[in-house]
Each structure stands twice: as structure tokens, then as C-alpha cells.
Amino acid sequence: MSIDLEHIAHLVARLARDTGAFIRQEAAGFSMEHVELKGKSDLVSYVDKETERKLVTGLKQILPEAGYITEENTIVQDRKAHTWVIDPLDGTTNFVHGLPTYAISIGLMEGDDVVGGVIYEINRDECFVAWKGGGCFLNDQKISVTQANAIDDSLFATGFPVYNFEKLDAYLAILNELMKNAHGLRRVGSAAVDMAYVACGRYEAFFEYNLNPWDVAAGVIIVQEAGGTVTDFHGGSEFLFGREMVAAGPVHQELLRVIQKHWHA
Numbered sequence: 001m002s003i004d005l006e007h008i009a010h011l012v013a014r015l016a017r018d019t020g021a022f023i024r025q026e027a028a029g030f031s032m033e034h035v036e037l038k039g040k041s042d043l044v045s046y047v048d049k050e051t052e053r054k055l056v057t058g059l060k061q062i063l064p065e066a067g068y069i070t071e072e073n074t075i076v077q078d079r080k081a082h083t084w085v086i087d088p089l090d091g092t093t094n095f096v097h098g099l100p101t102y103a104i105s106i107g108l109m110e111g112d113d114v115v116g117g118v119i120y121e122i123n124r125d126e127c128f129v130a131w132k133g134g135g136c137f138l139n140d141q142k143i144s145v146t147q148a149n150a151i152d153d154s155l156f157a158t159g160f161p162v163y164n165f166e167k168l169d170a171y172l173a174i175l176n177e178l179m180k181n182a183h184g185l186r187r188v189g190s191a192a193v194d195m196a197y198v199a200c201g202r203y204e205a206f207f208e209y210n211l212n213p214w215d216v217a218a219g220v221i222i223v224q225e226a227g228g229t230v231t232d233f234h235g236g237s238e239f240l241f242g243r244e245m246v247a248a249g250p251v252h253q254e255l256l257r258v259i260q261k262h263w264h265a
Contacts (some may be wrong), residue, residue, distance in 0.1 A: 003082065005131035008062060008108065009116050013129045015058040016120035019051055023089060023104070023122050035096050045096060048072050051088035055106065058239065059084050061217040066108075071214045083109040084154050085217035091190030105192035107217025114240065117218030119196045130217075130225035136199050143200040145228040145249030153185040154204035154251050157194040161210045171209065173262040195219025195247050199226035205255050206247030209233070213240050216247075223247045228260045231256070 026047045036047050052072045059066065069082035071087050084106060091102030099124040108116035113133040115132040128143075136143050148154050155194055156178055161168065178185055186203070190196060192215065194206040198221045217240060220230050231253040232238045232245060239245040248255055 001145075003063070006134050007130050008117070009118065009131040009134070011062050012059070012098060012106050012108075012116070012118045013120070013127050015055065015062070016106060016118050017127060019054045019058070019088075020104055020120050020122040022054060023047060023095075023102075027095065027098075030096065030098075031242075034097060045092065047095065048089045048092055049074055051104070052086060054088055055088055055104070056084075059086075059106070062107075069213055069217075071212065072178065079109075079198060081111065085109060085214050086113075087212075087214040088190060090192040090215060091188075094189045099189065101188045101190055101193055103190055103192045103196070105214065105218040107219075107221065109215075109217065109254075114217050114220045117221040119192045119218050119222060121193055121196065128199060128222050130199075130222040132221065132225070133205050134225065134228035136222050138196075138200050144226045145223070146201040146204055147250055148204045149250035149254070151178065151181050151251060152255050153183070154255075155186065155188045155202075156255070157188065157197065157203045157206040159189070159191060159194070159208040160187060164210050167209065167263070170262045170264065174259055177258050177262070184228055191215040191245075192219055195223050198228060198247050198249070199223050201249075204251045207233075207244075207246045207248075207255065209244040211243050211245055216245055217238065219247065228252070233259050235260075 040226040049072050052074045067078040068075050069085045087105040090105045095102045104120045106118045119128040197203045198206050230247045232242045
């Protein structure tokens with residue numbers, strides 16, 4: 001079935017903005033007593049769950065026949081011809097601690113490919129929107145990745161693992177090399193925001209492991225439509241479900257060489 005990706009993307013952007021208003025409202029009076037632990041460093045609250053319910057309700061109106069992959073499991077997970085991949089609050093740890101970097105992330109898959117994405121960074125009121133073949137936009141202005149192609153001209157973003165520390169030494173070796181040669185490394189605590197910032201040129205690249213599909217689905221198409229490249233750590237295409245990702249502009253290949261020097265499957 002053919003769908004109008006541009007029309008859908010704009011409807012999803014409006015939904016994300018409307019739902020983001022709920023998160024903004026709840027942030028004003030939020031306290032740590034509302035936090036649950038999914039893991040030692042994996043936090044969730046009623047805000048995540050209620051946001052996800054609101055998003056699913058809205059997305060059912062936009063594309064009723066679609067399936068869902070969501071972080072908080074408020075709906076039966078099932079992949080269909082079109083599948084929404086949702087993180088209702090990417091950056092929950094930031095949210096519960098009062099740090100102002102978190103976002104709603106909504107990706108749309110067609111088969112195995114991501115064809116649409118919206119990332120709404122709530123506190124900056126920045127809505128990143130992309131659809132396959134349509135380009136990438138920040139608050140309706142077209143954006144693109146930077147043209148820096150060398151590590152010593154680049155600012156990188158990454159994330160730190162909250163579990164699965166077996167590969168930590170290899171990861172620290174990558175960080176060590178980049179710290180000594182790049183403009184710097186940033187860890188803001190939201191993979192969705194990191195990828196949006198690559199798309200608009202604030203970072204040259206983002207890389208991380210232990211990722212989930214809802215963390216990055218929207219960001220994949222947003223970076224790609226902004227002219228960037230997305231791969232796994234081995235330069236392949238297992239970045240959505242393979243739990244590792246490099247998203248970058250022209251510095252992609254040079255960054256990949258550093259990662260592969262230290263990283264082994």
C-alpha cells in the first residue's frame with residue numbers, strides 16, 4: 001500500500017508537539033518518588049508510560065493498520081507492513097533529575113527500512129522531521145550535516161553503557177583516541193537528540209553501543225535525509241536491531257577506522 005510520507009510526517013510532528021506539552025507540564029512538578037527501576041540505571045516513570053499511550057492513540061488515527069515497537073510496552077508489539085517505533089521520552093534519566101535534554105522519538109518503518117522520523121526536543125521546542133526522499137527539516141527549515149571530514153575538525157557525541165560492560169575497555173580505548181584528537185566528546189544522555197544534532201550540524205558524528213531500535217529509528221532517517229551516513233560499527237547495515245551505530249557526515253569513514261581499530265565482535 002502506498003502512503004503519503006510527507007503528509008504523515010507533518011501529522012506526526014504535530015502529534016509530537018502536542019504530546020510534548022504534557023511532558024513539559026509534568027516536568028514542572030515531577031519528583032523522584034514517581035520513578036521505577038527497570039534496571040540499576042534504567043529508569044521509567046508514569047510520564048513515559050502515559051506519553052506512550054497518548055502517542056499510540058494519536059498514531060492509530062494517522063495510520064490505523066500499522067504495527068508497533070515501543071519502549072514501554074503499553075501496546076502489543078507487532079511488526080506489520082508499516083510499523084511505528086516509539087520512544088516516548090528518550091532521556092528519561094535526564095528528565096527525572098531535572099536536566100533539560102530529552103525528546104520524543106517516533107520512527108516509521110516500511111518493511112525493514114525506516115522511511116519517516118520525527119524527533120521533538122521538548123525544552124528547546126525543536127522539531128526534527130524527515131521522510132524518505134524528502135529531505136530533513138528543523139522547525140520547517142531544511143538542515144544538513146556538516147562537511148567536516150577529519151577527526152581533528154570534529155565534535156563527537158556518544159553514550160555510556162548502563163549494562164553489558166564486557167566491551168567497556170574497548171570502548172574506553174576508542175574514547176581515549178578521540179579525546180586526544182577531536183574537538184571534544186559530548187554525552188548529553190539522549191541518543192535521539194544526539195542524532196538530531198548530527199543532522200543539523202551541531203555534531204559531526206554520533207556513535208554508541210547497547211542501543212535499542214526505539215532509541216534510534218527516527219534518527220536514522222533524519223541523519224540520512226540530512227546527507228549523513230548510518231552504519232553499525234563494522235560499516236554494515238545492522239544498526240537498527242544490532243545494538244550499535246555510527247551516524248555521521250563526511251567524517252564517517254575516518255571515525256569508523258578508529259572504532260574498528262579497537263572494537264572486535
